[in-house]
Amino acid sequence: MNDDALAALSEILGDGELLLDEADRARYASDGSGLKGDLPLAVLRPATTERLSQAMAVCARFQIAMITQGGRTGLSGGACVAGPAVVLSTERMQGVVEIDEDAMAMTVWAGTPLERVHDAAREKGLDFPVDIGARGSATVGGLIATNAGGIRVLRHGMMRQNVLGLEVVLADGRILSRLGKLVKDNSGLDLKQIFIGSEGALGVVTMAVLQLKPHAGKAMVVLLALPDFPAALSCLSRARTMFGDRLTAFEGMWPDYWDFVCGEARLARRPVSGTHGFYVLVEIADTDPADIENWFMALSEEGLVEDGILAQSIAEARALWAVREAVGEVDEALGPHINFDLGVASSRLGEFCEACDRCLADVDGAGRALKVGHVGDGNVHLLVAHDGRTETIHDIERAIYGLVAEWGGAITAEHGIGRLKRAWLSCSRSSEEIALMGLLKQALDPAGLLNPGIYPVPEPGADETGRHAC
Amino acid sequence: MNDDALAALSEILGDGELLLDEADRARYASDGSGLKGDLPLAVLRPATTERLSQAMAVCARFQIAMITQGGRTGLSGGACVAGPAVVLSTERMQGVVEIDEDAMAMTVWAGTPLERVHDAAREKGLDFPVDIGARGSATVGGLIATNAGGIRVLRHGMMRQNVLGLEVVLADGRILSRLGKLVKDNSGLDLKQIFIGSEGALGVVTMAVLQLKPHAGKAMVVLLALPDFPAALSCLSRARTMFGDRLTAFEGMWPDYWDFVCGEARLARRPVSGTHGFYVLVEIADTDPADIENWFMALSEEGLVEDGILAQSIAEARALWAVREAVGEVDEALGPHINFDLGVASSRLGEFCEACDRCLADVDGAGRALKVGHVGDGNVHLLVAHDGRTETIHDIERAIYGLVAEWGGAITAEHGIGRLKRAWLSCSRSSEEIALMGLLKQALDPAGLLNPGIYPVPEPGADETGRHAC
Missing domain, CATH: 3.30.43.10 (Uridine Diphospho-n-acetylenolpyruvylglucosamine Reductase, domain 2)
Known part of the structure; x- marks a missing residue:
């Protein structure tokens, strides 16, 4: 330097x-x-x-x-x-600055790990609802910069929906501060929206005001074995009607994932026996177990569920969650693979996954595909094993992202573009959209100093090498 | 032309x-x-x-x-x-294009009135939760362009939180379309956020995908008479803990508003007798009336409520809402007045309103002030009568917006800047923020053709005449 x-x-x-x-x-x-x-x-x-x-x-x-x-x-x-x-x-910018219990708002430094936010909220009888597996290390600033999702998006939305205020430093050092704990503010453009999900390309978040929620109450955990994906959509629809916003998670596991995790890889104990077409893990807060049993009985009578288990203790609930959370350990057990994070309209997630399987069957060197995801959010994590060859990786990416383009989906629903997916952006976004992203980047960081190359902005007339057409 | x-x-x-x-x-x-x-x-x-x-x-x-x-x-x-x-x-761009029940998503033309959206959702057993008094005329596009709020923000957020996709035409005629019903999409910048709340200055919304919600169930309506504003915050906190997201509205009325509407102006029948320090109208969905009575009894024992009434029929519920909704008729009854729409941290709304009263007492020509608002959102509609003189109007605005600046609040929480408030923007936003709004305007509409003058952007070196310093 x-x-x-x-x-x-x-x-x-x-x-x-x-x-x-x-x-x-x-x-x-x-x-x-x-x-x-x-x-x-x-x-x-x-x-x-x-x-x-x-x-x-x-x-x-x-x-x-x-x-x-x-x-x-x-x-x-x-x-x-x-x-x-x-x-x-931001690792030295840590700590909770203030919790305003009446406003249910926490002011916190960007470098604070998510788990500390959870703990500080719980001490006041409140919750911060965004939760992801990396909670011990992932920071508030990183969650905001990537608009993190996780398992409670169904009820509480992504990070964007849970931020009341931001302090950001722009590329030239100017500080933009709006930490007023305002739930409603239509005084001109809501500038914080531009920085949420911008992956470090438009500014650096230093502090945030997070919207806390009332504590959700005791969570009941249910695992359902279903004949197929459409049954999951029906169960979800009935659960929404019956439990409203007390439904906090509705996670789906395809048989490929289930059998790998509970069988071959032995990453979790199989909670229900037999072979089924789809599995869902449901979390319902603050509800009489009798209501959940009634819901289950009604689903059974309709032929929507084949088997199910309601956790009777915290240990049992953890054992059910273990099957879903084993996705973190699959990385090692599966060998070389690509971890896709795809989004489509939630109503079409099942068909989309079938289309993925069909098109992977035609790719030389592609191995098994495991699918686990967030049913209500139209978001599937598709893990595709491969033979390790660069060409195979590219063929798999081309096949899957091409399908995303056909379906009008998202090449990344929650993880972000980063360096890994920027080359495929045109499979999700039109040339008009990408051009507008470039205009915004240029307006905020004209010299292109913040995360250069990571942010997928083709400058006018720039060399397009390294980008894939869809 | x-x-x-x-x-x-x-x-x-x-x-x-x-x-x-x-x-x-x-x-x-x-x-x-x-x-x-x-x-x-x-x-x-x-x-x-x-x-x-x-x-x-x-x-x-x-x-x-x-x-x-x-x-x-x-x-x-x-x-x-x-x-x-x-x-x-947009008045010829009307109609619901599609309702996807599984995705709970409605694709709709921008010119469609809100009430048609409500009706179409209800026909499918779903709700669109954003609601405002002007529902019969206000359109989807207008609600998006102004990021409309209303009475259910407490539970469902503002318009921004209820939009899944947008189609927008930019100033030069380019079409930006993202109508994919994606709940989660981190594929590059979330461009729709820039247009929501931009008041026609950055593009024209032509179509939107709205996120519907499960039908909230039967609403119970309660009116509480309280000793003071802090008691309202305590009642709200207890209601949030007890009812969670089934709490759908928590609207506050100060005695000045209550006495004017139920007394002098005879715009509504007085639902509870006596004089109290504060009044709240609470709506709770899908709950056993016995639970609401228990909540009320607990509040009474703590001395938080002085009187209250739980509507026993739809007619009674309407009569309670009538007091709150009479704000629409106050406009005529009050004579010349300014209608402020102010936001502060919800925990400080009571103190802020006291400060408003104190500072108005010093303004020559200012008459009575009526206050009604959304307690949980930190949003008060302050109606200040005056003698009709231009100088008085300016003095009142200077006093109130000056206070907003001191308190780090919003000069408009939900109505938007429009032409009426643009001159006061610096009372809510820093010069860095206003400059950034200008940069974004310049990037999207370099010739300044969309709603020129309405959008409060000082171009570099532009004449600042007509703007008020705070």
């Missing part, structure tokens, strides 16, 4: 806020994507917004690229370093 | 899609704001997105300003014509 830039940064950043040692820097090269990242020029981890702002202004002056990192748990490579760049880490 | 432009528009637009007669045009000059609008040059009301796109491209070519109108019910003047401009009306 330029000596003048280094001197300027050293003046701004205090003890431990600037890492230059190679061994230190090496820890910040990549994230949860499995991609190999480049060694960052330096790691900047200021503890205040003010110092981050000053440091970013220096980087802007010296035209140094900046990659923002939270807990580095992202699965799409959005925090992975590529090319000469410094890392901006 | 330029003859060539007129000829080009006449070629694109069919029978009844182009109004040039002065009497016809006069009906499109203004909206629900009470502002006097200018006569539009022409009214364009194409029935298809394609023809709107072509017509807008013509306007862009001839540098003709465009004001978009839906049902013209907006209260801030966002659809009011100012200066030489054509009106783009």
Whole structure:
């Protein structure tokens, strides 16, 4: 890095806020994507917004690229370093600043792990409803930058729906602060929406106001074995009518996933015996078990369910969830594979998955496909094993993303584009949409310093090499 | 209007899609704001997105300003014509295109009135939860362009939270379409967020996919008379814990409003006798009346409520709602007044209203102030009577918006900036935020043709005349 830039940064950043040692820097090269990242020029981890702002202004002056990192748990490579760049880490911006119980609002630093947010809310008898497996490391800032989803989207929406206010530093160091705990605010454009889900390409989140919810009450967990996917949609529809917003999760597992996890890979105990066409894990909060039994009886009489189990204890509930959560361990057990995160209209998720299976059958070198997902959200995580060849990987991606394009779906429903999926963006978005993303990027970061290359913006007249047409 | 432009528009637009007669045009000059609008040059009301796109491209070519109108019910003047401009009306883009019951998604043309959306959803046993008084005329496109709120924000959020997809025409006629019914989609920036709440300044919404909800079930309506505002926050907190998301409305009325509506102006019958410090109207869906009585008894024992009534029939429920909904008739009964729509952190709404009263006492020519609002949302509608003098109006606005600035609040929580409030935007938003709004406007509509002057963007170096510093 330029000596003048280094001197300027050293003046701004205090003890431990600037890492230059190679061994230190090496820890910040990549994230949860499995991609190999480049060694960052330096790691900047200021503890205040003010110092981050000053440091970013220096980087802007010296035209140094900046990659923002939270807990580095992202699965799409959005925090992975590529090319000469410094890392901006929020790890020293931690802690809950305030909980306003009447407003049910928590003001929190961006570097705070999600689990601390959960705990702090629970101490006040409240919940923060967004939840993902990486809760121990994933940070508030990272969840906002990727508009994280998870298992409670069905009831509470994605991260976007749970953010009341943001403080953001722009590419040139300007601070944009709106932390007023306002539920309703139509005073001009709602600028925070632009930064939520922008994957570090438009600004760096330093602080947020999160909307808390009343504690959901005791959760009942039910596992249902069904004849097929359409039965799952019928069960979901009946559950919505009967339990309303007390229905907090409705997770689906296809037999390929179920049999691998409970059989061959032995990652979880099989909760119901026999072979079935589809499995769902349902969580219902704050409800009389008798109501759940009535729901189950009605479904059985209609022939919608073949078997089912209602957890009678916390241990039993955990055992049921274990089948669904084993997806985290499948990564190792399955061998080389691609982890797709696809979205379509929720009503068509079953047909879409059948189409995926059909088209994978024609791809040489593609192995088994496992499917697990969020039924009500139209979101499936499709894990496709392969022979490890680059060509096979590309053929599988082309086949699946081509299908997404045909179905008008999302190439990533919740993980984000990052570095892994940017080349396929045109399978989900029109050229008009991609051009508009480019316009916004240009308006906010004209020099293209924030996560360059990660954000999928073709500049006018730019070389399109590396992008795949759909 | 330029003859060539007129000829080009006449070629694109069919029978009844182009109004040039002065009497016809006069009906499109203004909206629900009470502002006097200018006569539009022409009214364009194409029935298809394609023809709107072509017509807008013509306007862009001839540098003709465009004001978009839906049902013209907006209260801030966002659809009011100012200066030489054509009106783009969505009134011929009406109708429900599709209801996908499994996905609980309705695809609908932008010009469809809200009430038709409600009815169409109910026919399928579903609800569209956003509701406002102007439901008979207000259109889907207008609700989206203003990010409408209303009485069910507490449970279902504002319009933004209930839109799954949008089709938008940009200033130059380009069509941006994303109507895929995707609940989850992190494939690049979520562009629809930029258009929601942009008040016609960034694009024209032509079609939307709305997220429907399961039917909420029978609503119970309770009116509570309380000692003061803090008691309302306590009642709300207890109701949230007890009823969770079955709590659908929690509307507050200050004694000034209550006494005017039920006393002097005789706009509604007084449901409870005596004088109290605060009144709330609570709606709880799908709940055993016994649970509501238990909640009420617990509140009484704590001294939080002084009196209350649970509606025993639909007629009684309507009579209770009548007090709250009389706000629509107050406009006439109160004489000259300003209708503020203010937002602060919900925990501080009571104190904020006291501060408003104190500062109004010092304004010469200010009359009585009535306050009614959405307790859980931190949103108060403050109606301030005055002597009709321009100077008084300005002094009242300066006093109240100055207070909003001090409190970090919203000068408009749900009605939008429109023409009425744009001059006060700096009381709610920092110069960095306003500059960023300007950048976005410039990126999307560089010639400034969409609702010019309505959208509060100071161009770099522009004359600031007419804007008030806070």
